[in-house]
Amino acid sequence: MSPGKVLESPAILIADDDQTFLHTLATSLRKRGLNPVTADTIIKATALQQKHQPASAVVDLKIGSESGLRLIPLLLSFNPNIEIIVLTGYASIATAVSAIKLGAKDYLCKPVDTLQILSALNISKIPPDNEQCPVIPETRMPVYQLEWEYLQKVLLEHNGNISAAARSLGMHRRTLQRKLNKRSGSR
Incomplete structure (x- = not known):
């Protein structure tokens, strides 16, 4: 060095x-x-x-x-x-x-x-005495995002199989596909 x-x-x-x-x-x-x-x-x-x-x-x-x-x-x-x-x-x-x-x-x-x-993470770096630790701003999760996370959880439980996930959710496969595609395209 x-x-x-x-x-x-x-x-x-x-x-x-x-x-x-x-x-x-x-x-x-x-x-x-x-x-x-x-x-x-x-x-x-x-x-x-x-x-x-x-x-x-x-x-x-x-x-x-x-x-x-x-x-x-x-x-x-x-x-x-x-x-x-x-x-x-x-x-x-x-x-x-x-x-x-x-x-x-x-x-x-x-x-x-x-x-x-x-x-x-077991990292022990601490701030200087005069610095306060900022709290990361809280943002409430919108309903569509809660739905998206739930759909992702159900998809994960069914190993990505949309038909099986849709059956588990009690909805038509096309409806689930539309919800997933709509969310993927929006932002």
Whole structure:
């Protein structure tokens, strides 16, 4: 190592489509001497995983129109030792169990503050005495997003089989397909 070169702390990947959340959490982590990298899509998150090889990741349950649960096995395939925390604005036992079974270390409900995330990741960087820990802004989840998460949970329970999920939900397969396509196209 050359003199004067500063070792950078391992990267922490933050994957969430909420730009305010990404900015707030990344700023808070940087103030603590950590190295956050942010992505607002699953594709960007996997690209950052390859480039930065983060030691930990904070993944939202819903990223754009996709389930953040899809990202867990992708991250683990690059680094089996990565510590993944899943965040959600609407927690359910089913999605928590799914996240843990897929390999997440923890599952936290929003709103969450930086210290809660660091604690879940067992990172002991604390803020300077004069800095208060910002609480990540709370946003109430709209009904359509709650419905989307529930549909994703049922789809996951049926291994992505739309016909089986639709039967379980008591709706026609085309109705479920339309709901999924409508949500994927909107944003």
